[in-house]
Amino acid sequence: MDDYVITVLSNIGMISFVALSAYLLLLTGVISFGQQAYFGLGAYAAGAATAMLLLPIWAGILIGACVAGLMAALVGALTLRLRGLYFSISTLAFAEMVRLVLLIVEVQVEVDGELVGPAGAEGFHDIRWMFERDISLGEFMLLIYALLALVLVALLLIERSRLGSIFRMLGSDDLLADMQGLNVVGYRVLAAGLAGVLAGIGGALYAHFTTYVEPQFFNVMLGVHALAYGLIGGLGTAFGPLIGVAIDVGFLEAVRFIQGYRMIVFGGLVALLLIFMPRGLLDEERVHRLKARFRRRGDAHAAGS
Amino acid sequence: MLTLQGLEKRFGALAALSGIDLEVPAGEILGIIGPNGSGKTTLLNAVTGVYPPSAGRIAFGGADITGWKGHRIARLGLARTFQNIRLFPTMTVFQNVWAAQHARTPGGLLGLLRSRPRPGGGDTRRVEAALEQVGLLASREVLARHLPLPARRRLEIARALVVDARLVLLDEPAGGMTPAETADMARVIREVVAPGRTCVVIEHKMALITGVCTRLCVLDFGRKIAEGHPDEVLDRAEVREVYLGGVDASDA
Numbered sequence: 001m002d003d004y005v006i007t008v009l010s011n012i013g014m015i016s017f018v019a020l021s022a023y024l025l026l027l028t029g030v031i032s033f034g035q036q037a038y039f040g041l042g043a044y045a046a047g048a049a050t051a052m053l054l055l056p057i058w059a060g061i062l063i064g065a066c067v068a069g070l071m072a073a074l075v076g077a078l079t080l081r082l083r084g085l086y087f088s089i090s091t092l093a094f095a096e097m098v099r100l101v102l103l104i105v106e107v108q109v110e111v112d113g114e115l116v117g118p119a120g121a122e123g124f125h126d127i128r129w130m131f132e133r134d135i136s137l138g139e140f141m142l143l144i145y146a147l148l149a150l151v152l153v154a155l156l157l158i159e160r161s162r163l164g165s166i167f168r169m170l171g172s173d174d175l176l177a178d179m180q181g182l183n184v185v186g187y188r189v190l191a192a193g194l195a196g197v198l199a200g201i202g203g204a205l206y207a208h209f210t211t212y213v214e215p216q217f218f219n220v221m222l223g224v225h226a227l228a229y230g231l232i233g234g235l236g237t238a239f240g241p242l243i244g245v246a247i248d249v250g251f252l253e254a255v256r257f258i259q260g261y262r263m264i265v266f267g268g269l270v271a272l273l274l275i276f277m278p279r280g281l282l283d284e285e286r287v288h289r290l291k292a293r294f295r296r297r298g299d300a301h302a303a304g305s
Numbered sequence: 306m307l308t309l310q311g312l313e314k315r316f317g318a319l320a321a322l323s324g325i326d327l328e329v330p331a332g333e334i335l336g337i338i339g340p341n342g343s344g345k346t347t348l349l350n351a352v353t354g355v356y357p358p359s360a361g362r363i364a365f366g367g368a369d370i371t372g373w374k375g376h377r378i379a380r381l382g383l384a385r386t387f388q389n390i391r392l393f394p395t396m397t398v399f400q401n402v403w404a405a406q407h408a409r410t411p412g413g414l415l416g417l418l419r420s421r422p423r424p425g426g427g428d429t430r431r432v433e434a435a436l437e438q439v440g441l442l443a444s445r446e447v448l449a450r451h452l453p454l455p456a457r458r459r460l461e462i463a464r465a466l467v468v469d470a471r472l473v474l475l476d477e478p479a480g481g482m483t484p485a486e487t488a489d490m491a492r493v494i495r496e497v498v499a500p501g502r503t504c505v506v507i508e509h510k511m512a513l514i515t516g517v518c519t520r521l522c523v524l525d526f527g528r529k530i531a532e533g534h535p536d537e538v539l540d541r542a543e544v545r546e547v548y549l550g551g552v553d554a555s556d557a
Contacts, residue, residue, distance in 0.1 A: 162412075162417050166408070172396070178354075179376075180405050
């Protein structure tokens with residue numbers, strides 16, 4: 001594989017974390033335009049951990065995930081009492097606050113005679129963990145996909161669990177969920193925290209893959225795309241947003257001739273899907289039918305053997 | 306079981322409910338009737354915590370629940386149905402009833418991470434018993450949105466049965482039903498819901514009201530204008546004037 005393919009595949013993997021993050025909140029029925037903030041916080045926190053504090057990469061990813069998750073839960077606790085659009089706007093406002101704060105924050109320390117750390121609008125350079133250990137892009141890509149697989153398994157287990165049912169109840173009808181005894185705000189804060197962790201892991205990986213991060217990357221377009229991935233791929237299963245990412249970053253990137261028109265094609269695709277399949281390619285009903293078919297086949301198989 | 310004192314609900318300048326005093330003793334099936342816009346559903350929403358009352362007190366089973374959030378009130382043992390039927394449309398019949406049971410007893414963090422039961426599995430006996438009682442056991446794998454209207458109303462009732470609610474509030478349980486379906490709903494309320502529970506029924510259909518209610522309360526413009534035994538209340542001139550427009554009750 002050449003570096004270009006590895007870079008595209010790695011981007012698909014890293015963006016998938018933000019897509020899953022937005023998806024988890026969509027499941028509970030709230031639309032966040034601000035998941036890029038937790039991707040950014042994860043990137044900065046993880047970069048600071050390995051480049052400034054010289055901690056190992058796993059500690060960096062863990063710190064990135066925790067910082068993003070705690071922040072997301074805290075912001076969620078303050079804003080999830082707002083309804084619908086008001087909540088969505090508050091997520092956008094917070095994400096812009098994070099970006100603007102990162103544009104002015106300068107905290108640098110001396111490591112091996114060089115200044116390392118966030119330098120405001122200049123970004124945060126020299127997150128050199130990969131170079132120092134002579135790790136290739138391919139090897140790092142494997143780390144990305146190993147973590148993505150782990151996260152995906154965790155999400156699929158959550159969906160099969162009782163917590164997953166509760167998330168879907170909130171997403172389907174939060175008044176009914178409330179009338180049945182569920183603390184709607186409480187469970188949404190939990191979902192927001194978990195979503196923050198997912199975005200934070202993605203950001204932590206991104207910082208180390210590109211070796212530098214700058215606030216401009218965590219702008220609202222990243223958040224809007226993250227939302228769109230779930231809406232394209234479908235809200236019926238965690239595979240949905242991954243399909244959305246693969247269609248956008250993979251397919252549209254690969255088909256070179258539409259390169260310049262990518263945003264137009266992407267926007268058109270989102271519009272068409274929202275009209276004809278408002279809950280995406282793999283929506284709840286299609287997932288239900290697929291599961292029923294697999295179960296029948298499984299039962300027939302068991303009966304035949 | 307349920308006590309309302311001076312209950313009042315205003316939306317801006319509109320007084321949807323004013324000065325409602327009501328006592329629902331345990332074991333009763335209270336019917337609430339009144340013209341459209343008389344405050345019946347507002348009363349039910351205020352009791353179940355959809356919104357807090359503007360004034361007055363609500364007590365349920367000895368606890369003062371005035372201003373409580375809906376989920377806390379529900380956990381005290383209250384269940385309701387909705388005039389415009391609320392189900393989780395992309396869940397199956399089974400999942401809808403299980404979800405209602407599970408919402409009351411999530412069982413801590415570890416309980417939340419356990420996998421959801423499949424029909425016929427471990428702790429699904431209560432769910433299946435509730436479905437059996439309303440005659441929906443055979444449809445348990447059907448998506449709720451694919452059910453016909455009478456079955457959807459019965460599914461809402463199965464949800465109240467599975468959580469063993471002490472107080473069940475039914476908002477037009479026979480809305481949109483044919484006379485035969487209405488009679489069937491009356492039978493379900495009398496034989497399945499009422500035993501061991503207290504019920505409040507909002508309804509327009511006299512066939513259902515006279516068939517199940519032990520007492521009747523009439524609302525008009527957000528005020529209680531009559532209360533008592535169904536036959537006696539429906540006979541009063543002011544009730545017939547306001548609610549039935551002067552028509553004989555037996556025609557409605």
